Amino acid sequence: MKQLTLDIRPDAPPTLDNFVAGTNAELVATLALLADPTGKDALPSPHLYLWGASGSGRSHLLRATAALATGQQRPMHLIAAAEIGDSLPETPAALLAIDDIDQLRADAQIALFNAFNRSRGNGQSLLLAGPCAPLELMLREDLRTRIGQGLIYEVQPLDDDSRAAILVALAERRGLRLADEVVDFLLRHGRRDLPSLLAVLDALDAASLERKRPVTLPLLREMMQQGLAI
Known part of the structure; x- marks a missing residue:
């Protein structure tokens, strides 16, 4: 997976390259x-x-595409x-990118229809970008029809194998070894979106350095008792 070698820190500027594509390769290419x-x-x-659920990466993709367009003089x-x-x-x-179109007010819906x-x-x-398929959007019927006439992609979530591979690869890049039981625990009991998983990895990295201990399930449990949210 090419994406595993790239910079996908939570604070990294969003790009199409640092979006972990998984099964969304066609969407990224488009x-x-x-x-x-x-x-x-x-x-x-x-x-x-x-469209996709919260945490699926749709806002990342909009910002990344907008940045790429700027870089290519569009x-x-x-x-x-x-x-x-x-x-x-x-x-x-111009490329006109609009996020969260389910939040368009009545006058804004007319403006988009005119666009x-x-x-x-x-x-x-x-x-x-929005949270649901076009037919489920609470918008004007004529606007929903226009939206439905373009290209439509659902942002597919990563599967657990991909999430596990990403965590292990990023840990190895930092010189950490994540025990299998740590990865399994996080995927069973923690938040499953990638930014949350990376935030936990950051915390584990810092604790491992500070306490000079390997990243194990006992260390993770101690951190959770001290307030770490997973």
């Missing part, structure tokens, strides 16, 4: 094309909607849905 001023023309639609606007009023930028050929209508003429691409 987003890279969407960010490219010319690559977008190879896609069947200039618009894409991605005009870009990254906007939170709650901040949109009755209009959206009309910058020609879809203008896109053929001004060359914009719309990259949208």
Whole structure:
């Protein structure tokens, strides 16, 4: 897995390279094309909607694609849905990325619908993200229809084998050896999203150095008794 060798610290700037793709490789490749001023023309639609549960990485993917577009000289606007009023930028050929579209107010929904209508003429691409499939969004019917006519991807969660492999690989990169029982315990009893798992790994790393002890289940249990949330 190429992604395991890359910098995926919780505080690392989001990029498509440091998103652990798992079964989302096609989505990541499509987003890279969407960010490219010319690559977008190879896609069947200039618009894409991605959805997934909280912690799935959809906001990471929006920010990463926006950053890639900027680096490739494509005009870009990254906007939170709650901040949109009755209009959206009309910058020609821009990538317009909007997160949490389930939070669009009535006037913002009209603004997004109008942006879809203008896109053929001004060359914009719309990259949208939300928590559920288009049909489940509590939005205007005409807007849901427009969203559903573009590319649609569900961000697939990592499976436990991938989570375990990531933890072990990152620990080894730090010179740590994670006992199998530690990994199993975290995946059975802890929060399973990657940022939470990496935060626990950071805490284990610091405790191991401070106490000059290997990372074992007894050490993890001691830290939990002292307030570590997993």
